[in-house]
Amino acid sequence: MARPDFVEVAKVDEVPVGRMKHIELNGKEIMIVNLDGKFYALNDRCSHTNAPLSMGHIQDSIITCPMHGARFDITTGKKVSDPKMPSFDIGSLPINMQKYMEYAGQLLSRIKTYDQDSYEVRVEGNSIKLRL
Numbered sequence: 001m002a003r004p005d006f007v008e009v010a011k012v013d014e015v016p017v018g019r020m021k022h023i024e025l026n027g028k029e030i031m032i033v034n035l036d037g038k039f040y041a042l043n044d045r046c047s048h049t050n051a052p053l054s055m056g057h058i059q060d061s062i063i064t065c066p067m068h069g070a071r072f073d074i075t076t077g078k079k080v081s082d083p084k085m086p087s088f089d090i091g092s093l094p095i096n097m098q099k100y101m102e103y104a105g106q107l108l109s110r111i112k113t114y115d116q117d118s119y120e121v122r123v124e125g126n127s128i129k130l131r132l
């Protein structure tokens with residue numbers, strides 16, 4: 001079976017150095033990242049609980065998820081650290097809210113976080129192209 005062709009998804013000047021762009025292609029949500037002039041493409045839904053990674057923070061080649069702080073290597077999609085749940089004193093919350101927070105914490109602690117899918121990127125002139 002022939003491999004799919006590369007498809008243009010953005011223009012180079014739409015994704016400045018250090019920035020991200022969310023795109024959708026064939027039903028997938030993908031983020032394009034420009035790291036020092038080289039482009040990468042990863043699944044834009046965090047493998048933990050689906051937050052949009054492109055709303056996260058980039059430092060060096062690592063993106064930190066905006067929801068619970070899982071970190072991924074942009075160049076490979078590999079997870080480099082698990083989510084970190086914020087710790088705070090829930091004792092001052094109403095009892096029903098405390099119960100909800102404990103339940104949510106138990107659920108979140110059982111969710112595994114995997115590597116992010118990554119995709120082939122090709123730059124041709126001012127076009128950023130992907131192959132899924």
Ligand code: FES
Binds near residue numbers: 049083
């Ligand atoms: S959704 Fe990304 S770390 Fe939880």
